Amino acid sequence: MAQIIHRSTNLLKTVSVTRHLTTASTTPITVETSLPFTGHNIEPPSRSVETTPQQLLSFFRDMVLMRRMEIAADSLYKAKLIRGFCHLYDGQEAVAVGMEAAITKKDCIITAYRDHCIFLARGGTLMDAFAELMGRKDGCSKGKGGSMHFYKKESGFYGGHGIVGAQVPLGCGLAFAQKYSKDENVTFSMYGDGAANQGQLFEALNMAALWDLPAIFVCENNHYGMGTAEWRAAKSPAYYKRGDYVPGLKVDGMDAFAVKQACKFAKEHALKNGPIILEMDTYRYHGHSMSDPGSTYRTRDEISGVRQERDPIERIRKLILAHDLATEKELKDTEKEMRKEVDEVTAKAKESPLPDPSELFTNVYVKGFGVEAFGADRKELRAVLP
């Protein structure tokens, strides 16, 4: 627990400070990461990260919006408007915004089921997200479902995957395609600490290293699987070292600027030398999924300790205040504005119709092997087809 809650002492230490009262300023500021990076078979990048007032304010806004979205999803689930599995990302927001700030939409991201905020970071809209969560026609799959949660190919998002670890070899395939077409882009394959113990991860690492693929393996270490603490599941919880011959970097995943620096570094590395592992040390505030209260295998003190000492939004708030980029009141107003936006969009998403029952099998079978091939006399089809 002490390790999870480690206090960072460098929050307000900046290398060069230029005061900017204008919110749109793009004049560079340099901030220092909360903690040093730790490298495995690689010299870590500098702790000094270039940013701008504009980026600091947008990190704050984006993370507040993400957190609000997840809190609203929690309520919608409890009201039975979201059904099935639902895994929330609050606490881990710095990984989503920091990564996005370092890459382009031509770089690919593929992740697991804890994916709502990655979708937003990649440019997905709140309406697409909420309507999708509620299974409505206006969702990002337009009510047509499919095997990939929140898939949005045009913005380089290859979705959230429900089979633990399965997205990692798929990410390798994306990186293979990028190398093959010589387009100088990379793929970030995200997986959890639980997934890090899976065999397919090591098969993917081997291929990526053998073929020098521009593949970045991002282990979001939130310290728990589906209720199992990392120490009960992993012989070595130093996930950044688990690639053995593949270099790795341990990153404070609660610090959006550390994440940004690490992803920029990893992209340059991967394009030149092949794969690298980034272990993002992070934390989820919610339980594993909506059926898990999240407090049986960890203490409430641990959760509130992380909130107090390492919260990614609070870290950015302090940096903004330290640089005089906004007042406390202005930041509170931003929070109110984000809350209002989420409330308005959820109200609109509730009005979106449910998809037509004929969509039930869309994207489930390959054309010619599904409904048409089996015929409309199948029991489940008779119930829905006219």
Ligand SMILES: Cc1ncc(C[n+]2csc(CCOP(=O)(O)OP(=O)(O)O)c2C)c(N)n1
């Ligand atoms: C192959 C497989 N085994 C088991 C499960 C059930 N399951 C879903 S999530 C999960 C835990 C994964 O934990 P982690 O990789 O740390 O990701 P996190 O949920 O913490 O983001 C398990 C065991 C599954 N979906 N797929």
Ligand SMILES: [Mg+2]
């Ligand atoms: Mg985990």
